Amino acid sequence: MPNNKKRNKNKKRKRNEREERQQPTIHPRNKYSEKPPDFHLLASLYPCFEQFVFYTRDGRAKIDWTDFNATRELTRVLLQHDHGVKWWIPDGQLCPTVPNRSNYIHWIEDLLSSDIIANAKTTGEKVRGFDIGTGANCIYPLLGASLLGWSFVGSDVTDVALEWAGKNVNNNPHISDLIEIRKASNAQKTSKEDVDNQLLSDENKPSSGGSTKEEAESVASKLEVVASELKKDESGQPVLLGVVKNGEHFDFCMCNPPFFETMEEAGLNPRTACGGTPEEMVCPGGEMAFIMRIIDDSVALKQSFRWYTSMVGRKANLKGLVSKLWEAGVSIVKTTEFVQGETCRWGLAWSFLPLTKKLLTSHVTEKRNLSFMLEGIQRQFSAIHVLKSVESHFLASGASCKSNPSLFAVDVTPSTEYCDSILNYGVRNIDETSSGQLSDETNLMAELGFRITVFQQIPGTLLLKGSLQHSGSQLTGAFSLMVQQLENALKKEFCRET
Numbered sequence: 038m039p040n041n042k043k044r045n046k047n048k049k050r051k052r053n054e055r056e057e058r059q060q061p062t063i064h065p066r067n068k069y070s071e072k073p074p075d076f077h078l079l080a081s082l083y084p085c086f087e088q089f090v091f092y093t094r095d096g097r098a099k100i101d102w103t104d105f106n107a108t109r110e111l112t113r114v115l116l117q118h119d120h121g122v123k124w125w126i127p128d129g130q131l132c133p134t135v136p137n138r139s140n141y142i143h144w145i146e147d148l149l150s151s152d153i154i155a156n157a158k159t160t161g162e163k164v165r166g167f168d169i170g171t172g173a174n175c176i177y178p179l180l181g182a183s184l185l186g187w188s189f190v191g192s193d194v195t196d197v198a199l200e201w202a203g204k205n206v207n208n209n210p211h212i213s214d215l216i217e218i219r220k221a222s223n224a225q226k227t228s229k230e231d232v233d234n235q236l237l238s239d240e241n242k243p244s245s246g247g248s249t250k251e252e253a254e255s256v257a258s259k260l261e262v263v264a265s266e267l268k269k270d271e272s273g274q275p276v277l278l279g280v281v282k283n284g285e286h287f288d289f290c291m292c293n294p295p296f297f298e299t300m301e302e303a304g305l306n307p308r309t310a311c312g313g314t315p316e317e318m319v320c321p322g323g324e325m326a327f328i329m330r331i332i333d334d335s336v337a338l339k340q341s342f343r344w345y346t347s348m349v350g351r352k353a354n355l356k357g358l359v360s361k362l363w364e365a366g367v368s369i370v371k372t373t374e375f376v377q378g379e380t381c382r383w384g385l386a387w388s389f390l391p392l393t394k395k396l397l398t399s400h401v402t403e404k405r406n407l408s409f410m411l412e413g414i415q416r417q418f419s420a421i422h423v424l425k426s427v428e429s430h431f432l433a434s435g436a437s438c439k440s441n442p443s444l445f446a447v448d449v450t451p452s453t454e455y456c457d458s459i460l461n462y463g464v465r466n467i468d469e470t471s472s473g474q475l476s477d478e479t480n481l482m483a484e485l486g487f488r489i490t491v492f493q494q495i496p497g498t499l500l501l502k503g504s505l506q507h508s509g510s511q512l513t514g515a516f517s518l519m520v521q522q523l524e525n526a527l528k529k530e531f532c533r534e535t
């Protein structure tokens with residue numbers, strides 16, 4: 038092939054790769070993944086929507102995304118037409134886009150069906166979720182209940198949100214039994230004096246005869262509650278602690294937090310008009326402070342939830358949140374990216390439940406090179422999507438990653454916390470007596486760097502290879518467990534049947 042032809046071909050390939058990488062991804066089970074909403078059809082069926090639809094010169098039906106009334110009417114007709122849900126919000130309240138919000142629901146569905154952590158539920162038992170800050174739009178409970186039959190508690194703090202969320206639930210008698218709207222109020226607020234008195238009276242109590250470790254754990258857990266209570270006092274409203282009732286259990290919590298510290302920051306996207314009042318968009322310290330409060334509450338509530346999740350608005354905040362989570366002693370962290378029109382959001386999930394034995398005890402090999410195949414990859418995904426997902430999988434564990442898209446490779450250096458956690462769970466489950474080995478292995482952490490490379494096989498099949506970078510590394514066990522976890526996660530995300 039002549040040189041310039043080859044160059045052009047290479048350029049074209051690179052451009053395609055770039056475009057593919059930038060292509061918005063929508064969850065494959067999302068109703069709109071194959072076919073976006075058809076504005077022309079909706080306009081012909083719903084006269085109230087028709088007035089907002091105009092046609093481009095090439096005949097495409099469009100709406101003006103900067104018109105709040107148009108976006109609200111679109112949400113109303115999509116909920117009615119595709120979900121059988123009656124819905125409305127007052128002027129100015131945050132208006133959700135249905136396809137985007139559905140992605141978060143489907144991601145939670147994936148987390149719940151994955152076998153990374155134990156599931157005590159029997160088949161057919163209803164999934165129960167908690168939506169922190171459900172808003173007047175109550176979008177997540179309405180979608181979760183209508184799409185998947187999940188039950189929800191939706192909490193909020195403002196009167197308008199509580200009133201309209203209630204109306205949106207009551208206007209849908211077919212799912213209203215599944216949704217409870219709950220005020221996150223300070224009614225059960227604990228003062229510092231209450232907490233001090235409680236600790237003092239505990240100190241004066243005769244010892245129950247429990248072991249020192251148990252006593253220490255109980256004091257530690259009380260201190261966590263104290264810290265969380267005091268934080269809650271500074272920032273006003275409770276988030277989970279004090280809103281979740283004693284003895285309640287949930288499969289997950291979710292949250293689209295107030296992302297911003299000021300309304301100026303919130304109004305930075307002039308291309309859309311989704312509304313949003315200061316109460317909905319802003320909180321002291323922005324999303325970082327809000328999600329930190331969810332993390333603090335999760336430390337106190339631990340296994341009352343199988344999965345804790347939150348949306349994150351800024352990628353830069355993810356790293357800090359992930360390291361905070363590992364410090365807090367979680368057993369697993371997962372992240373994902375949601376593409377919402379022209380903006381990106383991230384999903385963050387964590388759990389305190391132990392990782393399943395199935396994952397951990399299956400042969401921990403001593404190999405320095407490991408590989409696995411991904412077969413039956415759904416056709417909208419390519420090697421680039423998988424490579425990106427490898428990177429976010431390890432970033433979520435606090436690793437540092439260097440991606441090299443031209444080699445289809447990611448170099449990974451895991452964090453000490455991730456190695457600790459994987460070795461703790463892995464080694465303990467494999468051999469109770471080998472805990473001495475654990476600390477030796479932990480000291481060798483600096484050596485554990487590896488490369489994951491993605492190879493295209495036939496269409497729909499990829500081969501992934503992991504190779505330890507240091508030939509002398511003694512951490513083959515941890516490496517093997519990490520590759521196993523990666524394999525499980527990728528199969529769940531990309532393959533039709535796992």
Ligand SMILES: C[S@@+](CC[C@H](N)C(=O)[O-])C[C@H]1O[C@@H](n2cnc3c(N)ncnc32)[C@H](O)[C@@H]1O
Pocket residue numbers: 131132133169170171172173174175176177192193194195198221274275276293294295296316317318
């Ligand atoms: C960005 S809005 C999200 C609304 C809706 N979930 C959505 O996705 O469109 C954030 C919501 O959190 C509520 N909120 C703020 N602080 C809260 C707290 N401590 N507990 C519960 N909700 C809170 C606000 O009133 C607002 O309705």
